[in-house]
Amino acid sequence: MYKNYNYLRRPLLIPEYGRHIQEMIDSLLEIEDRDERTRQAKAVIAVMGNVNPTLRDTADFAHKLWDHLFIMSDFRLDVDSPYSKPSREDLAIKPEKLAYAQGGISHKHYGKNIKRILQHLGEEANHTNIDNELGNVIRYLHTKSLEYNQEHPSSDTLINDIKNMSAGAIEVTEETLKKFESGHKSVSSQQKNNKGGKAKHQNNGKNRVKNNAKRK
Numbered sequence: 001m002y003k004n005y006n007y008l009r010r011p012l013l014i015p016e017y018g019r020h021i022q023e024m025i026d027s028l029l030e031i032e033d034r035d036e037r038t039r040q041a042k043a044v045i046a047v048m049g050n051v052n053p054t055l056r057d058t059a060d061f062a063h064k065l066w067d068h069l070f071i072m073s074d075f076r077l078d079v080d081s082p083y084s085k086p087s088r089e090d091l092a093i094k095p096e097k098l099a100y101a102q103g104g105i106s107h108k109h110y111g112k113n114i115k116r117i118l119q120h121l122g123e124e125a126n127h128t129n130i131d132n133e134l135g136n137v138i139r140y141l142h143t144k145s146l147e148y149n150q151e152h153p154s155s156d157t158l159i160n161d162i163k164n165m166s167a168g169a170i171e172v173t174e175e176t177l178k179k180f181e182s183g184h185k186s187v188s189s190q191q192k193n194n195k196g197g198k199a200k201h202q203n204n205g206k207n208r209v210k211n212n213a214k215r216k
Contacts, residue, residue: 006019013071013072013074014068014071014072016052017048017051017052017068017072018051021044021047021048021051021072022072024044024047025044025069025072025073025077026073027040028040028041028044028073028077028079029073029076029077034078034079034080037077037078037079038079038080041069041077041079041081044069045062045065045066045069048065048068048069049061049065062082062083063083066081066082066083067083067086070085070086071086071091075087075088106164106165107161107164107165109144109145109147109148110140110141110144110145110161110165111144114137114140114141114165115165117133117137118137118162118165118166118169118170119165119166119167119169121133121134121137121166121169121170122166122167122169122170123169134170134172134180135180137162138158138162138172138177138180139180141153141158141161141162142158145157145158145161155174155177155178158172158177159171159172159173159174159177
């Protein structure tokens with residue numbers, strides 16, 4: 001006994017419409033009279049709109065249906081369409097290749113953006129806040145170098161990296177690095193002291209509440 005399984009049939013060009021719509025379109029190709037073929041094609045378009053109602057939300061709803069009709073007929077259907085008939089070549093057009101930025105990253109563990117920042121700072125050497133910005137950059141480089149190498153970077157390493165990434169526009173000395181590092185340590189210790197003072201104040205407040213409760 002012959003069994004008509006789907007995997008034995010030819011593949012559907014647009015599976016969303018189902019095989020019955022595909023068979024309707026195949027039958028259109030067998031109609032010899034052009035006017036009758038066009039009239040039947042409009043009826044198939046109406047059925048396609050009911051089968052796939054999600055397309056109604058699109059602006060060019062009818063245009064999409066007619067394009068799908070021609071695609072499902074393998075571009076062989078010859079009818080009077082209100083829209084231009086698509087071609088196989090139009091659907092085979094590939095988008096242009098994006099022009100990605102080329103060029104390797106000289107210091108991958110720092111990233112490319114930090115190199116741009118250093119080059120910008122080099123161009124704005126007379127900027128009033130360059131010391132603060134450069135200090136933030138040095139602390140960032142120190143942190144990333146520590147993460148990458150699992151050890152504290154040497155002063156020579158940071159000095160050379162800053163000089164190379166800024167294209168020689170920024171030259172820092174070992175004394176400059178120590179100044180920024182000491183400033184960073186003082187700020188960190190102050191933050192820790194502030195946190196410790198707040199915790200101590202909270203503990204004192206809790207103790208006072210407990211003592212008052214005991215007296216009562």
